[in-house]
Amino acid sequence: MTAPTRPADFQTRPTHDALALTDSGKSAHIVLNDMVYTLTITRAGKLILTK
Numbered sequence: 370m371t372a373p374t375r376p377a378d379f380q381t382r383p384t385h386d387a388l389a390l391t392d393s394g395k396s397a398h399i400v401l402n403d404m405v406y407t408l409t410i411t412r413a414g415k416l417i418l419t420k
Contacts, residue, residue: 386414 371383387410391397396409409417 377406387408390408391410398406399406399408404420407419409419411417
């Protein structure tokens with residue numbers, strides 16, 4: 370397996386591990402301006418963000 374490609378500004382932006390956000394589970398809630406979003410990790414290892 371190869372390492373993921375990182376954008377040029379990787380070191381200057383806050384970076385969070387998706388598994389840490391989900392506490393090693395499959396989903397987490399994220400709040401922005403009193404709106405709750407759900408971050409889901411799919412079986413294929415992709416991320417989905419929904420309201």
